[in-house]
Amino acid sequence: MKPNAFLWLCLFFVGTLETTGQIIVVGDLAHDHALVPGGGARGTVTLQNSGERAASIRIYQNDYFFDASGKNLYGEPGTQARSNAPWIRFSPQLITLVPGERQDVNYEIAVPDDPTLSGTYWSMLMVEGQPPPEEKGKGLSISVVMRYGIQIATTVGHEASVALAFTNPRLTALNDRRIFTLDIENTGDRQVRPEIWAEFFTAAGRSLGKFPAGQRRIYPGTSIRAEWDLTDLEPGAYRALVITDCGEDDLFGTNLSFEIN
DSSP states (O other): OOTTOEEEEEEEEOOEEEESOOEEEESOSEEEEEEOTTOEEEEEEEEEEOSSSOEEEEEEEEOOEEOTTSOEEOOOTTOSTTBOGGGEEEEOSEEEEOTTOEEEEEEEEEOOSOTTOOEEEEEEEEEEEOOOOOOTTOOSEEEEEEEEEEEEEEEESSOOOOOEEEEEEEEEEETTEEEEEEEEEEOSSSOBOOEEEEEEEETTOOEEEEEEEEEOOBOTTOEEEEEEEOTTOOSEEEEEEEEEEOSTTOEEEEEEEEEEO
């Protein structure tokens, strides 16, 4: 799953299947706020129980970090260098929803009045269903617990740098497919959500077309891996022009050469 949205399904073995109610987050799983030192903002996460039984829900914070290798780290709030978790207060932390009921979780961000703050800071608000109480005499049962992560990002000021680095180009075989990958790291101070695409050329310079690789959120210091399926290309030498369009005037690219044997 891409790092832009998060949903975990956890099974607790406690013969029947029990659920915590079908909890959903109404709206986006990422909230962005543009602020200044000393500024603040408020936001709302709306939860709904679309299941057929009551659901108890715990809301808490985590830091979040990811990289191109697929690593996802959910640290204690405030431990990452660019965590905004200490700036955020939210309520409630525990709720119970009957079937069909909605409830808002309200949060407030207070950016410290520190002129050195610049760029994007982020953390996650976690929404986790609680397993129902175990009933005596039911034997072995399985509890299904839903967990969501809502990213809350604050970009402070307007002067933060935007920069990307392209590393580790690789052509690999995966399940009878030939996949070309390129890691893209945010080496600047502000988050970006670039549109990523590549144009491939033969050794003679003939364009084979432009191929999109989607739009991904990349926070400062994090990285993602863009992928293109080149299974249909014949053996030979090729060149790739990779472009990441971050909007406004922030356009980055790289030229790469590779060979298919």
